[in-house]
Structures are given as C-alpha cells and as structure tokens.
Amino acid sequence: MMLTLENLSKHFGGVRAVDDVSLTIREGEIFGLIGPNGSGKSTTVNLITGLYAPTTGRVMLDGYDLTTMAQHERTAMGVARTFQNIRLFGNLTVAENLWVAQNGHEQRRAHFLSRWFRAGGERGADIDELLEFSRLLSKRDVPASALSFGEMRRLEMARALASNPRVLLLDEPAAGASLEDGQLLAERIRAVQGRGVTVLLIEHMMELVMGITDRIAVLNFGGKIAEGTPAEIQRNDDVRSAYLGSKHKNEELAHA
C-alpha cells in the first residue's frame, strides 16, 4: 500500500489552503502531518477522502487514481477517517454507533460487521471484537453522550475501523482528551498499525506525534516545508521558525 499525493493544491478564492504538496506514505507506517493552525492539514485530509476536489494534482492509492472518485468509492478502496469534531450519535449506544456507521456503508457486505447485520442486530463476535480492541467493550450499551472525551475519541476510531480500512486518517484524535487518554489512544494507534493498517496522523499534541510516528511532514501556509523522522523534524530550523509565530506551539515542539 502506498498513498501518494502528487502536486496537490486546493485554493479557496485567494487562499492557498494546500499549495503544491507532494508526499508518499508507505505501507504500514504511522505518518504524521503537522503544522501551525491553518496550515492546510485538515484540507489535505479532505482532499484524500474526497470531501473536496483539488484545484490541481492527484491522490493515488497503490497506483489507482482516487482523485475523481466519490467518497464512498474511496472508502471501498480502503480509505477511512475520523473527524476533528466528534461526530457520534449521542443518544445511541456505543454498539449502535458502530452499527449505524456500517449500515450506511456502501460496502457493507464486505464489512466485518456484516454477519451481525444479517443476524438482525443480534450481538455478534465481530462488533465485540472491535469494541474489545478499542477498549470499549464495557461501554457497549452506554449512550455515546455518557462517554469521556477519550472514550469518544476511541469510538470515533472504532467507527472508522469498522469499514476495514487499509489507510486510516486521524484528524486530531487526541483533541479534548486527557493526557492519560492520549496515551491510551497512542497505544491503540500503534495496535492499529500492528494490524497492518497504514496511519496518517494529524495532531497538535507533540508528545503523541513525536512518540509514535515513523515519519512526519510539516505544512506551513499550505506548502510542505519539511519531511523526515521525528528526530529530524525536531531539529529542523524551517520547522522551528514556522512554529515561532505561535509561541505555544513552539514550546510544544521544544519540549516534545
């Protein structure tokens, strides 16, 4: 599996949200995408999933051109995502949230919740296995609104995993979570990688990014300014000056 962005750009009027970005995410790695606020990270994810059409450039998966495919076609190709803002159904239980995610899925026959679905909602091993993997089994019949932020974030990830993706795009998965929940999340992201899923991680929590990624690309004003291992990124002068505009973020980088 190889996810490749080729000269990808997205302009909103005069704003170059993403500006001629090229990068390759290798099979099985955890790839970090970082950058100051408004640098184009979420827009990049939206271009990969097909929420936006690019102004220029291509998105390739294993040599297949995804650029003009609809979102559901990309999901069928193995691309899944979580959102920066939690999008759970608060009044449904944890298990029901997974069921709804699958039920709306174009590829539900291929989905690993499909046996559960065909059984008319009977409790099945598949959904429990995913809940166990996500450390949410004890919460399966609890309304999603009653979960902690960290649990909600894990449920978001479980929902994305329900489509059995080959590449998982995580848009700030630790936002709003406690440090402890962030650590559990990091461990679960590693477990996702351990199952052979490639991960693209957007995250402001620098300890998380530096601790679990194999490689990192840095965006600033929509353009890629650096790419390398966490150690290389931490000592990169361009990266440091990009973060200088944001004192808080610069301190995060320094202390990571």
Ligand SMILES: Nc1ncnc2c1ncn2[C@@H]1O[C@H](COP(=O)(O)OP(=O)(O)OP(=O)(O)O)[C@@H](O)[C@H]1O
């Ligand atoms: N739908 C849109 N319409 C107009 N401008 C947009 C749109 N989406 C994003 N932008 C602009 O594009 C730029 C990049 O935004 P984007 O959300 O991709 O950045 P980001 O790196 O994800 O930021 P953050 O870290 O704050 O989430 C910003 O200037 C933003 O205002």
